[in-house]
Amino acid sequence: MRRPPKPGHSNGNGDAPAALENGDAPSPVTDNPGKRLTTGAKDAPADLVGWVDERMGATSFLTAMLMRKVPKGTNWFYTLGSATLFAFVVQAITGVFLAMYYTPSPVEAYASITHLTNDVFLGEFVRGMHKWGASVMVILVFVHMARTFFFGAYKYPRELNWVIGVVLLILTMVMGFTGYLLPFDQRSYWATIVGVNINGTGPIVGPYLSDFLRAGPEFGATTLSRFYAIHMLLVPGAIIAMIGAHLYLVVKMGTTAPPWMRADLKPKDARREPVEAIADGSANGASENGNAS
Numbered sequence: 001m002r003r004p005p006k007p008g009h010s011n012g013n014g015d016a017p018a019a020l021e022n023g024d025a026p027s028p029v030t031d032n033p034g035k036r037l038t039t040g041a042k043d044a045p046a047d048l049v050g051w052v053d054e055r056m057g058a059t060s061f062l063t064a065m066l067m068r069k070v071p072k073g074t075n076w077f078y079t080l081g082s083a084t085l086f087a088f089v090v091q092a093i094t095g096v097f098l099a100m101y102y103t104p105s106p107v108e109a110y111a112s113i114t115h116l117t118n119d120v121f122l123g124e125f126v127r128g129m130h131k132w133g134a135s136v137m138v139i140l141v142f143v144h145m146a147r148t149f150f151f152g153a154y155k156y157p158r159e160l161n162w163v164i165g166v167v168l169l170i171l172t173m174v175m176g177f178t179g180y181l182l183p184f185d186q187r188s189y190w191a192t193i194v195g196v197n198i199n200g201t202g203p204i205v206g207p208y209l210s211d212f213l214r215a216g217p218e219f220g221a222t223t224l225s226r227f228y229a230i231h232m233l234l235v236p237g238a239i240i241a242m243i244g245a246h247l248y249l250v251v252k253m254g255t256t257a258p259p260w261m262r263a264d265l266k267p268k269d270a271r272r273e274p275v276e277a278i279a280d281g282s283a284n285g286a287s288e289n290g291n292a293s
């Protein structure tokens with residue numbers, strides 16, 4: 001089958017250059033003597049994309065990521081993980097704008113947030129998105145977890161991805177907990193004291209954890225800056241790393257077919273699914289367990 005020309009290698013009439021057809025690397029000098037590689041301003045973006053792609057191999061990565069086989073019967077429930085990812089990205093973007101105006105000091109925190117809400121263009125809107133987005137993300141994480149649980153996606157060989165998911169769940173809750181203190185009003189102050197005290201009652205690590213969170217004998221400036229650092233640096237960094245590992249495993253193993261599709265498998269196919277599929281790279285048994293491409 002004829003392959004479409006790579007971006008950046010268009011010869012203007014839609015055909016791939018002869019050198020490409022032969023498998024040779026195109027040369028701007030020998031293929032187009034006396035001519036520039038670009039055929040016009042119209043091709044400039046495609047050429048730039050091609051130039052970057054040739055050096056990054058992004059197309060092959062994105063093709064493997066976006067064009068991978070998914071099981072037959074895949075439905076809207078499978079979008080919940082991506083929806084959670086979208087909610088996280090919204091939180092990260094709106095959080096950056098909030099951080100431009102927020103001051104993490106007990107005296108100024110509340111005033112900086114009031115200023116953002118009342119005086120800054122779209123400040124109230126962005127703050128609202130971040131505040132409501134936090135609840136949306138927590139809800140989505142739980143619903144996504146329920147989907148993977150009820151579809152049996154936590155079972156062999158995806159246990160590690162489930163464990164990574166549990167870490168993501170905890171980190172999401174930590175985001176909610178640490179973010180709640182930041183406005184530093186009466187409600188957030190007292191609610192956080194209650195939360196930290198509850199943490200302190202936990203076995204073994206509980207008292208150490210509450211000491212760490214309080215960052216001193218009293219709730220005050222050090223507590224607030226510690227919560228702020230955890231909220232905007234430590235945990236988002238950990239979440240990004242964990243999401244990277246989570247998605248790597250999703251792509252490597254493929255998604256689990258719905259239980260009602262797996263029930264249709266012949267015993268041989270069902271046996272084959274996890275072990276050999278991972279070994280030969282066609283994880284989720286894409287070729288044999290009723291998967292569509």
Ligand code: HEM
Pocket residue numbers: 077078079080081082084085088141144145148151153154158161162163164165166168169172243246250254255256257
């Ligand atoms: C920030 C939180 C999370 C994000 C962004 C996220 C993202 C994703 C995405 C995009 C997928 C692939 C599509 C899908 O199946 O929906 C996925 C799959 C999966 N997730 Fe998550 N996830 C998160 C949290 C969790 C949690 C809390 C758990 C469970 C404790 C979990 C367990 C799994 C499992 C087991 C799969 C594989 C599903 C399958 O094989 O069908 N994830 N996740």
